[in-house]
Amino acid sequence: MEKPTQIAVIPSLGFSHLAPILHFSKRLVELHPHFHVTCIVPSIGSLPPNSKAILQTLPPNINPILLPPLNLNDLPQGLSIVVQIHQAMRLIMPSIHQTLKSITSNTPHVAMVVDAFAYEALDLAQEFNMLSYVYVPSSATTLSTDFYLPKLDQETSCEYRDLPHPIQVPGCVPFHGTDLYSPAQDRKSEDYKVSLELCNRFLRADGIIVNSFLALETGPLRALKDKGRAYPPVYPIGPIVKNDTDSAQGLECLTWLDKQQVGSVLYISFGSGGTVSQEQMNELACGLELSNHKFLWVVRAPNNAYDSAYLSKQNCVDPLQFLPSGFLERTKEQGVVIPSWAPQIEVLRHSSVGGFLTHCGWNSTLESVVHGVPLITWPLFAEQRMNAVVLCEGVKVGVRPRVSENGLVEREEIVEVIKCLMEGEEGRKMGKRMKELAVAATNALKEGGSSTKTLSELAQLWKNLA
Numbered sequence: 225m226e227k228p229t230q231i232a233v234i235p236s237l238g239f240s241h242l243a244p245i246l247h248f249s250k251r252l253v254e255l256h257p258h259f260h261v262t263c264i265v266p267s268i269g270s271l272p273p274n275s276k277a278i279l280q281t282l283p284p285n286i287n288p289i290l291l292p293p294l295n296l297n298d299l300p301q302g303l304s305i306v307v308q309i310h311q312a313m314r315l316i317m318p319s320i321h322q323t324l325k326s327i328t329s330n331t332p333h334v335a336m337v338v339d340a341f342a343y344e345a346l347d348l349a350q351e352f353n354m355l356s357y358v359y360v361p362s363s364a365t366t367l368s369t370d371f372y373l374p375k376l377d378q379e380t381s382c383e384y385r386d387l388p389h390p391i392q393v394p395g396c397v398p399f400h401g402t403d404l405y406s407p408a409q410d411r412k413s414e415d416y417k418v419s420l421e422l423c424n425r426f427l428r429a430d431g432i433i434v435n436s437f438l439a440l441e442t443g444p445l446r447a448l449k450d451k452g453r454a455y456p457p458v459y460p461i462g463p464i465v466k467n468d469t470d471s472a473q474g475l476e477c478l479t480w481l482d483k484q485q486v487g488s489v490l491y492i493s494f495g496s497g498g499t500v501s502q503e504q505m506n507e508l509a510c511g512l513e514l515s516n517h518k519f520l521w522v523v524r525a526p527n528n529a530y531d532s533a534y535l536s537k538q539n540c541v542d543p544l545q546f547l548p549s550g551f552l553e554r555t556k557e558q559g560v561v562i563p564s565w566a567p568q569i570e571v572l573r574h575s576s577v578g579g580f581l582t583h584c585g586w587n588s589t590l591e592s593v594v595h596g597v598p599l600i601t602w603p604l605f606a607e608q609r610m611n612a613v614v615l616c617e618g619v620k621v622g623v624r625p626r627v628s629e630n631g632l633v634e635r636e637e638i639v640e641v642i643k644c645l646m647e648g649e650e651g652r653k654m655g656k657r658m659k660e661l662a663v664a665a666t667n668a669l670k671e672g673g674s675s676t677k678t679l680s681e682l683a684q685l686w687k688n689l690a
């Protein structure tokens with residue numbers, strides 16, 4: 225019998241850095257069953273339930289190895305999420321090295337595929353005779369910006385947000401400096417240093433695998449293929465999204481959706497860890513109520529740091545207690561609120577859902593694209609503002625609410641964008657374009673489709689090495 229082709233994948237910390245690389249691994253072994261994947265899983269403390277759940281659903285040819293968990297107290301406190309993950313991954317690197325040594329001692333592995341924040345593992349590839357790849361679970365626009373950042377850094381003396389002109393990354397929709405990913409918003413910060421280091425390291429990988437597809441990001445993907453550029457080969461293999469729920473939480477909302485009219489419900493979620501301030505939560509609640517539209521809202525306890533619920537869970541507090549007084553009673557016929565977590569795939573797949581107010585995390589973005597649901601884009605942090613530009617100005621499938629001078633999206637603005645998406649002619653056109661993108665996504669993934677072919681090329685290259 226043919227020996228399996230072995231590869232190792234190395235996620236970084238947190239559900240949203242684990243799930244995408246596992247979905248990629250699943251797609252690889254589904255299309256190429258002779259592959260075997262060893263997934264080396266780091267964690268801080270015990271794994272969160274959603275991460276545990278996803279590890280339990282892996283096929284037999286994906287083998288997870290759980291590293292000894294890092295203690296949160298081993299990390300300096302008060303760090304940003306970017307630096308926290310970066311420092312934690314640095315502490316975990318010796319365990320990764322040890323595990324690679326042990327798994328390759330009997331069974332050669334031809335390649336490693338690492339999450340962006342596990343980039344230091346790329347330096348170990350040579351020692352174990354492996355090729356090194358980065359899996360970028362975000363947009364090609366983000367990847368292009370990563371490649372462009374070292375140049376932009378050299379050419380710019382001010383903060384990017386103070387640039388008088390838009391930033392023109394090759395092939396991408398030009399965007400304002402304020403929309404550049406958050407680590408680059410303060411060039412003196414540690415976050416920025418980490419990002420630059422990461423971008424420079426990417427350039428020396430053997431290849432970059434990106435979860436996007438041609439119809440969604442034609443400009444950047446074409447530019448990335450330009451022969452003249454000194455980039456590693458880029459493999460667009462998306463959109464890879466999970467196809468079922470990985471948690472039993474919030475399933476009762478599906479029964480409520482069953483009773484609603486087709487396309488009538490706005491789904492609201494800020495991803496796996498996004499939060500808004502108490503004031504913003506009040507505005508959102510009032511905006512939803514005033515819009516008179518049906519809604520399904522995943523509510524998380526408010527916090528002024530947008531990414532507060534990321535690595536640490538804030539489960540103990542009931543998020544519903546932060547809603548405006550009487551809101552639940554007044555809107556009981558209009559909407560449903562779910563604390564913290566919804567079965568997002570089932571929700572987006574449901575015919576009653578006609579729009580998605582999203583923080584523009586790339587997974588949520590692709591899940592919406594695959595299910596043809598147009599968007600209200602409400603970016604919070606990371607590269608989400610750039611994703612909002614791709615969606616609203618690139619493929620024009622979303623509307624972005626205006627943020628007032630006080631930093632809030634006010635209730636009147638919320639009503640306006642909801643009406644635009646759910647009632648207006650503009651919203652109808654966005655819906656139509658999103659449906660077309662959904663068809664393009666299906667085509668990219670079918671046999672002979674662009675993303676399937678790209679993944680097969682990569683698999684063949686690895687197989688030849690085995």
Ligand code: UDP
Binds near residue numbers: 495568587
């Ligand atoms: N998700 C979910 N239910 C929720 C919130 C999020 O299933 O209530 C899933 C969602 O389907 C997506 C992921 O969590 O797969 C969020 O990833 P994304 O990249 O959109 O945002 P992030 O969590 O990285 O900010």
